[in-house]
Amino acid sequence: MDKITHDKWILSHRGTKNPVDPFKPYAWLVEKERQMSGVIEDTGTIFLTNMECPFHCLMCDLWKNTTDRPIPVGAVPAQIEWALKQMPLVKHLKLYNSGSFFDDRAIPPADYPKIASLLKGFETVIVESHPKFIDDRCLQFRDLLQAELQVAIGLETVNPDILRKLNKHVAIDDFWNSTQFLTRNGIRSRAFILLRPPYLSESEGIYWAQKSIDFAFGVGVECCIIIPVRAGNGVMEELMKTGDFHLPKIESLETVLNYGINLRAGRVFADTWDLGLFSTCPKCLEQQIIRINFMNLNQEIVFGEKCSCEMNG
Ligand code: SF4
Ligand SMILES: [Zn+2]
Secondary structure (H helix, E strand, O other): OOOOOOHHHHHOOOOOOOOOOOOOOOEEEEEEEEOOOOOEEEEEEEEOOOEOOOOOOOOOOHHHHOEOOOOOOOHHHHHHHHHHHHOOOOOEEEEEOOOOOOOOOOOOHHHHHHHHHHOOOOOEEEEEOOHHHOOHHHHHHHHHOOOEEEEEEEEEOOOHHHHHHOOOOOOHHHHHHHHHHHHHOOOEEEEEEEEOOOOOOHHHHHHHHHHHHHHHHHOOOOEEEEEEOOOOOOHHHHHHHOOOOOOOOHHHHHHHHHHHHHHOOOEEEEOOOOHHHHOOOHHHHHHHHHHHHHHHHHOOOOOOOOOHHHHOO
16 A cells, blocks of 8 residues: 555566557547537547657556657658548547657657648547646647647546556646646546546545546536546556455446536546456346446436346345
8 A cells, every 4th residue: 555656666567568550550449429519429539659658657558559769750640541541431539649649759749730631521639648748739739620629638536645656747736737728728628537546445436536527527627538447557467466456346437427427517428448347247237338338428327227146245
């Protein structure tokens, strides 16, 4: 519990990176997402390949699909061009780059004009960034885009002690400053919020995820995404061994999602990737996935029926 997390300790547990091609995104997908207007529309995500994020957050495994060095100017536009050729036509696009879009060593600003020209015709473009990189570069990119720019920021948790232990090199005030900067400049923001980061019990995990949603909406964020914390980067497995990290329960994800939707303060989505990890009952899981997807899309709460597993304790 008192273990001081630091870069060296986190890095020492890492495995190897996956081979990546600087001229191809490492993945792309299209999924339905509820828009602010209430309409459910296809939204594409391109997972850009670029240089590793300079931070080494405790829970992060995004480094796996990154390069060690900056990639050449022109490579990111080539990746986007390639992905758009594969994807069906969509109006909304996320460019997620395993770090910060506005980190010059990840996405060279010299590429902004070409990227913006490739994105003509989109209604919304969503990028992600650490608060440290949210500055005039956002405005520079926004001014080149025809689409509405939105920026997703990892708030993670408003528990200050846990936030420090996550090694993100960010304070709650930094998040606040970034959202204020974006709002002042007419850019909407989204917050990634962790469900049960290390060092928290299940009930504390729920409590702090709910507090984090309250905070995010309070500072003007338009959309919150709840992410159940997973292992997978080496150090999280180590924390599981020492009892400092436990996977959250899928029931807790539903609880927090219900809570967030009930606030009616903005859109709240649960991250649905690999939900089986958080479940112990396959019978429940099937229904839970249906409910969570429904709640994500409709922003309406659905309660489930009791399963036999609950009766047996
Ligand atoms: S800032 Fe984001 S991408 Fe960078 S290490 Fe932290 S979680 Fe990973
Ligand atoms: Zn069950």
